[in-house]
Amino acid sequence: MDTMAKPDFYETLGVARGADEKELKSAFRKLAMKYHPDKNPGDAEAERKFKEINEAYEFLKDPQKRAAYDRFGHAAFEQGGPGGMGGGFGGGGGGFSDIFEDIFGEMMGGRGGRRSSGGRERGADLRYNMEITLEEAYTGKTAQIRVPTSITCDLCSGSGAKPGTQPTTCATCGGAGRVRASQGFFSVERTCPTCHGRGQTITDPCTKCAGQGRVTEERSLSVNIPEGIEDGTRIRLSGEGEAGMRGGPSGDLYIFLSVRPHSVFQREGADLFCSVPISMTTAALGGKFEITTMDGARSRVTVPEGTQPGKELRLRGKGMPVLRSTQFGDLYVRITIETPQNLSKRQRELLAEFQELSSKETSPESTGFFSRMKGFFDTMSD
Ligand SMILES: [Zn+2]
Numbered sequence: 014m015d016t017m018a019k020p021d022f023y024e025t026l027g028v029a030r031g032a033d034e035k036e037l038k039s040a041f042r043k044l045a046m047k048y049h050p051d052k053n054p055g056d057a058e059a060e061r062k063f064k065e066i067n068e069a070y071e072f073l074k075d076p077q078k079r080a081a082y083d084r085f086g087h088a089a090f091e092q093g094g095p096g097g098m099g100g101g102f103g104g105g106g107g108g109f110s111d112i113f114e115d116i117f118g119e120m121m122g123g124r125g126g127r128r129s130s131g132g133r134e135r136g137a138d139l140r141y142n143m144e145i146t147l148e149e150a151y152t153g154k155t156a157q158i159r160v161p162t163s164i165t166c167d168l169c170s171g172s173g174a175k176p177g178t179q180p181t182t183c184a185t186c187g188g189a190g191r192v193r194a195s196q197g198f199f200s201v202e203r204t205c206p207t208c209h210g211r212g213q214t215i216t217d218p219c220t221k222c223a224g225q226g227r228v229t230e231e232r233s234l235s236v237n238i239p240e241g242i243e244d245g246t247r248i249r250l251s252g253e254g255e256a257g258m259r260g261g262p263s264g265d266l267y268i269f270l271s272v273r274p275h276s277v278f279q280r281e282g283a284d285l286f287c288s289v290p291i292s293m294t295t296a297a298l299g300g301k302f303e304i305t306t307m308d309g310a311r312s313r314v315t316v317p318e319g320t321q322p323g324k325e326l327r328l329r330g331k332g333m334p335v336l337r338s339t340q341f342g343d344l345y346v347r348i349t350i351e352t353p354q355n356l357s358k359r360q361r362e363l364l365a366e367f368q369e370l371s372s373k374e375t376s377p378e379s380t381g382f383f384s385r386m387k388g389f390f391d392t393m394s395d
Pocket residue numbers: 166167168169170171172173174219220221222223224225226227
């Protein structure tokens with residue numbers, strides 16, 4: 014009923030319609046902090062804003078609901094609306110605390126979302142930047158990399174407790190790792206301040222890892238770089254990131270790959286481009302030259318008679334390999350034409366003689382251009 018009066022979800026959060034998940038989240042976070050009832054006690058306007066912000070985020074963070082909202086607006090969530098998306102914010106139990114855990118879990122408890130029972134915590138994802146040459150991208154390779162990373166402590170098997178001793182259950186949270194606290198008109202779950210979410214406290218820490226359950230080491234990994242890989246590719250090595258805390262799963266290792274620019278070839282997808290300067294006479298009379306291609310072979314390029322600058326000659330299959338296929342792109346040789354310089358007297362005479370013998374047929378492009386130009390100025394002066 015009050016569909017019309019309801020503010021636009023995107024406007025409520027102050028984001029563009031194309032905002033991605035991260036932008037939504039950060040906008041929500043900022044506003045939620047600002048209008049949080051705890052910060053604005055007794056302010057009904059702030060409370061209303063806070064509800065609006067929560068509602069908007071509740072819908073936009075869910076890709077399905079967001080798609081429905083984008084198509085149908087608020088009508089998407091009215092009773093009996095398309096897709097049966099009824100039961101919006103506050104209806105049916107999904108309340109504030111759910112959202113709060115979602116968003117603030119991370120803020121309050123470090124990596125709240127990743128925590129599992131017993132204080133086990135997933136290790137962080139790691140990033141490794143790797144630069145390869147175009148030749149390496151062509152042939153593919155196995156690269157050995159050394160990654161400083163933390164691994165599970167072997168002395169305590171990751172428990173963090175001195176061998177022979179056991180971690181004890183946290184007295185504050187009873188092992189849950191989280192405590193509930195009343196905030197304004199709803200209650201919030203927080204990471205336990207005593208055990209920092211672990212649910213356990215270690216009285217006798219392991220000497221090797223100081224109770225962390227993991228130690229830092231450099232590991233050697235071999236990474237397979239497939240043929241035809243493109244600049245900007247991310248390779249994910251699952252479970253090769255930082256070790257988890259107290260027996261939690263390891264994070265992932267992401268290799269961010271960049272391909273160094275080549276001195277001769279430019280790449281566009283699987284195709285390669287290169288510029289080759291030829292002499293004016295070769296361009297006019299036709300001829301041949303050889304170039305070395307990425308496979309190390311020499312390829313003969315035929316220049317047809319009367320070749321103009323900018324002409325692209327295609328060498329089929331001489332481009333880059335297509336990733337995960339047996340195909341190859343093409344190599345385009347872009348012709349540039351070098352105008353002769355430092356002419357001898359004899360050369361000058363020959364060219365002057367050539368000039369005298371030239372006609373419309375010898376240079377149709379320029380003849381055409383100048384006659385068009387003339388026509389243009391004639392209409393201007395009318
Ligand atoms: Zn240890």
